[in-house]
Amino acid sequence: MNVPRWEGFALRASAGLLAVLGAAAGFFLLLGAVEYRFRPLIALDRTVGDALNDLVAANGLLVGALHRVTDLGGRETSTYVLVVVTAFLLIRRRPRPAVYVVVTAMGTLVLSPALKVLVGRLRPVVDTPVADAPGMSFPSGHALSSTVCYGVLLLVFLPTVRRGWRPALIATVAALVLLIGFTRVALGVHFLSDVVAGWLLGVLWLGVTAVAFRRWLRDGGTSPPPIAEGLEPGAGRALRGAPEARERTEHLLRGISELAVGGVLIFGVLFGAGLLVTEVLSTGSVVVSADRGVAQWMARHRVPPLTDVSLVVTRVGGTRWIVTVLVTVCVLVLALLRRWRPVLFLLVVVGGETLLFLASSAVVSRGRPAVPHAGPELPPTSSFPSGHVAATACLYGAIALLAWRCARRRWRLPALAAAIVLPVVVAFTRLYGGVHYLTDVLGSLLLASLWLALCWWVIRPTAPPAAEETPAPAGD
Known part of the structure; x- marks a missing residue:
């Protein structure tokens, strides 16, 4: 079935809008369920958390691997990655996407701690603790930060990737974000609903900032592209490396x-x-x-x-x-x-x-x-x-x-x-x-x-x- 170009754009735009609205609806439903202590959700959280704790607590190697993966979604790692990306964009003279990265990153620094304080949910208590984390539990800061950080990288650099490779890249980013969220539950520092809420809030925030960026492009006289093409498809050539001959x-x-x-x-x-x-x-x-x-x-x-x-x-x-x-x-x-x-x-x-x-x-x-x-335990x-x-x-x-x-x-x-x-x-x-x-x-x-x-x-x-x-x- 051949879909006219303008209809294809409308379908993609509608799908993006539905994704953002769905993320918003899901997040607020979870928020209400946590606030009013919806019993089926509480029971599911405890069952999943206890089962994963029993599975990983006795395996020191697995616990170490989970700690390494979970660090990829921490605030320190996310902040570092986004600062480096901002510097890259400024060097390549792309100030608009650089501003987008900064604004989106700053939003996560405000959203996560503010919601944690407002909700005030305590962290899980498991039989065999293998990790600890400060502060409150809802939503998961790692899930939110990883969703936003790697989502921003995907939106900014997607235009530099050949079309045939884009589905694999999107799948890889999604798998990494899901894996980071899994580690938070497996390490016993978050409930499953905390992690899902972090993912949904991250998707919602990415959608809001992407819409604002597209409006900024429109105000500047540039026709906003479909979001499936990345944040700024016209920047793809500027962000790629200079042409070099392929090695035989x-x-x-x-x-x-x-x-x-x-x-x-x-x-x-x-x-x-x-x-x-x-x-x-x-x-x-x-x-x-x-x-x-x-x-x-x-x-x-x-x-x-x-x-x-x-x-x-x-x-x-x-x-x-x-x-x-x-x-x-x-x-x-x-x-x-x-x-x-x-x-x-x-x-x-x-x-x-x-x-x-x-x-x-x-x-x-x-x-x-x-x-x-002198110093800590040696490797x-x-x-x-x-x-x-x-x-x-x-x-x-x-x-x-x-x-x-x-x-x-x-x-x-x-x-x-x-x-x-x-x-x-x-x-x-x-x-x-x-x-x-x-x-x-x-x-x-x-x-x-x-x-x-x-x-x-x-x-x-x-x-x-x-x-x-x-x-x-x-x-x-």
């Missing part, structure tokens, strides 16, 4: 092969160095004695103020900080250079370093220094090499290399200084805290230098893009 399959396979072979050789070097300090060298050797002596000297000379500072500074090499900086730099590089190859370089450097660190740590299996440790990885130092050296070394070749002169020296100073500072904090030997740090620097050189040589992130092939527009 043999070149791609060659690059992957070179990285794989080089990675195996680097792993062999690390494995050999680890065996040298753990098995070959005797206890009385100069290297082993120096390792033990440095660890003991650091432990004896700790002072409370310096210990507190070191515990803060060592987070620079932690997973959360590294991932945060990596994502931020990737977004800024893509916004400024409009090329994917430097972004690929950064991702491969950090991802490959992680694999090399985990593999070498597992096979060497060196114990931590036999001194009191289950072994001492050689230091993951904090390797990650810091790789990330900031990669940034410095890109800055030296692509950035203006005034940014080169600060990037180089960060690449030198930060790994040294993090290395000191790891030695000072008694969690690594000196040779662990040296092994990390060896890993970082070899892997950085290999990635630079294989990926060639600053090579000029070929112009012989131009990708088709995203909407084709």
Whole structure:
């Protein structure tokens, strides 16, 4: 059946309106049911919550995974993502969608706490608590924040995605939001109705702000597009990367092969160095004695103020900080250079370093220094090499290399200084805290230098893009 173009637009607009109205009706029905303590709803909430608590409480690995997923919908993560997206849009000179992102994000910061206070619903009480959360329960802030955050990303960047890929992208975003909501119930910090209310409120708020944005476009003399095409379809070309030639399959396979072979050789070097300090060298050797002596000297000379500072500074090499900086730099590089190859370089450097660190740590299996440790409980990885130092050296070394070749002169020296100073500072904090030997740090620097050189040589992130092939527009 062929539907005229204007009728198709009317159908899509009507469907969007019905979705928003349905979300509003559902939210207010839930709100009334919670306020008046509708017994079937209360019973369903308790049954689902108790069943999930019984299922996950005894599985520590599953609880840890749920905590990792639930963090993706937290206010801290959502705020960070939307701030980075706003910066990207401003760099790409798209002020209108940037304002939309800011206004929509600010709304969630007001809606969630205000409604929690007004409703005043207490959080669930389960038999075996595996998580805790402050404040009231209705609606779920994680469900609301994740719906709005990832919904905004979808609306803003949908025009950059080819039509054939859009259903898969929408399904992926929806699955992520549903999974985050599930974790809140499974961890026992929200009722099912809290989560559903958060989803509905998020859809309602997205709809309201999208309608306001479309009205803003109309007032500016632009015909508002169907929302199924994204927030601003005309911005798709500006938000995409600059046209680059697609790598031929043999070149791609060659690059992957070179990285794989080089990675195996680097792993062999690390494995050999680890065996040298753990098995070959005797206890009385100069290297082993120096390792033990440095660890003991650091432990004896700790002072409370310096210990507190070191515990803060060592987070620079932690997973959360590294991932945060990596994502931020990737977004800024893509916004400024409009090329994917430097972004690929950064991702491969950090991802490959992680694999090399985990593999070498597992096979060497060196114990931590036999001194009191300063700081929180240590992860289950072994001492050689230091993951904090390797990650810091790789990330900031990669940034410095890109800055030296692509950035203006005034940014080169600060990037180089960060690449030198930060790994040294993090290395000191790891030695000072008694969690690594000196040779662990040296092994990390060896890993970082070899892997950085290999990635630079294989990926060639600053090579000029070929112009012989131009990708088709995203909407084709």
